[in-house]
Amino acid sequence: MAYQSVSLDQELFIKSIYTIHYYEYQNDFHFDGERHDFWEFQCVDTGAAEVVTDNGCHTLSRGQVIFHRPNEFHTLKATGKTAPSIIVISFSCDSPCMEFFENKILTFSETERSILGRIIAEARNCFETPLDDPYLEQMIKKPEISFGSQQLLTLYLEELLIHVIRRYTIAHYSASAGIYDPCQTTSDTCRKIIHYLEQHVRETLTILDISRNNMIGRSQLQKLFREEYQCGVIEFFSRMKIDFAKQLIRENEMNFTQISDFLSYSSIHYFSRQFKKLSGMTPTEYATSIKALSERPQRQN
Incomplete structure (x- = not known):
């Protein structure tokens, strides 16, 4: 060939x-x-x-x-x-x-x-x-x-x-890969909502915000995400934000306080607790982990 x-x-x-x-x-x-x-x-x-x-x-x-x-x-x-x-x-x-x-x-x-x-x-x-x-x-x-x-x-x-x-314009890019790949769902509604969450990943959203802006009932919204991703929509959005935070840590452009503010967490302490809860390690532990170092974009000296 x-x-x-x-x-x-x-x-x-x-x-x-x-x-x-x-x-x-x-x-x-x-x-x-x-x-x-x-x-x-x-x-x-x-x-x-x-x-x-x-x-x-x-x-x-x-x-x-x-x-x-x-x-x-x-x-x-x-x-x-x-x-x-x-x-x-x-x-x-x-x-x-x-x-x-x-x-x-x-x-x-x-x-x-x-x-x-x-x-x-x-x-x-x-x-x-x-x-x-x-x-x-x-x-x-x-x-x-x-x-x-x-x-x-x-x-x-x-x-x-x-x-x-x-x-x-980073908020316009996919916040993460893996479970958030919209191709993994056959539901058009679910794909639309995931796209909405990605576009608003830097904001603080409630179930009411998500349901109202996507014209879907709260109960139907929760049922849809539990069937597709085995979790509620807020937990899904929280994981999306933490995966985005991991991306920002790997890019090494912001400190933890700046990332917390960038993603609209109420405080650096709440951000750290959420990060630990959803990833199993603190932001500092993640930043120095082999996984983060191996995924960090390479820069010229």
């Missing part, structure tokens, strides 16, 4: 990069503003900054990032309290998924900050123009550039944006 190649879709593609800057501002810095026909984001590394856009005035603190769509007016100034350090990257990208970033103020995770650090480091390898000139409009490449440096800049930026989109 002859081998056949597989064509892979490229859902996010950076066409070109305009600027990559890391500024250490004075506490009275003020940039009057501009608009241009390409994307830009401003990320606060230290301190705080105030940004004015077509949509209003925003104050950003450490780790926060604001995205400006093409032709969106934006200014930047220090808040006057502390001298901020700001990373500004502008680029051209026509991919439809960039709609996600419109009118968004987000917070980069530690992994995303690490990727951003690699972008800055690679930019220093690639460009001879300084990265700390806020008024620079054209970057000049070095006469001799390390092999692959220019390509890595694009790849790192694409990785960063993809990582952010996936992390912030």
Whole structure:
């Protein structure tokens, strides 16, 4: 049998990069503003900054990032309290998924900050123009550039944006595999309810919420899940949330308190009790277990 190649879709593609800057501002810095026909984001590394856009005035603190769509007016100034350090990257990208970033103020995770650090480091390898000139409009490449440096800049930026989109839309993905596979049931109603639970896995739901939003009686709902999964719908949903928590622990992006908040548990203590009850180990025990380590996504050093 002859081998056949597989064509892979490229859902996010950076066409070109305009600027990559890391500024250490004075506490009275003020940039009057501009608009241009390409994307830009401003990320606060230290301190705080105030940004004015077509949509209003925003104050950003450490780790926060604001995205400006093409032709969106934006200014930047220090808040006057502390001298901020700001990373500004502008680029051209026509991919439809960039709609996600419109009118968004987000917070980069530690992994995303690490990727951003690699972008800055690679930019220093690639460009001879300084990265700390806020008024620079054209970057000049070095006469001799390390092999692959220019390509890595694009790849790192694409990785960063993809990582952010996936992390912030994670609730739209299946919370777990195994018993929650909707193909394992022949009931259309059950498949519909499982999909509903997955879409609301970050929330706190009651039987009344589930029955009302799926137009099914409470007794019928309980009977359906006991027949299909040998447990009530709330226990099913609780196990789904804990399996999602395991996924988040393996991804190593949040601490236990953040995961508890992310999944709308009333407290870290209640989250830990539920985790222990349904998995047989505490979150800490799971995080250091061979099972969790073997399933954790591999990262480059």
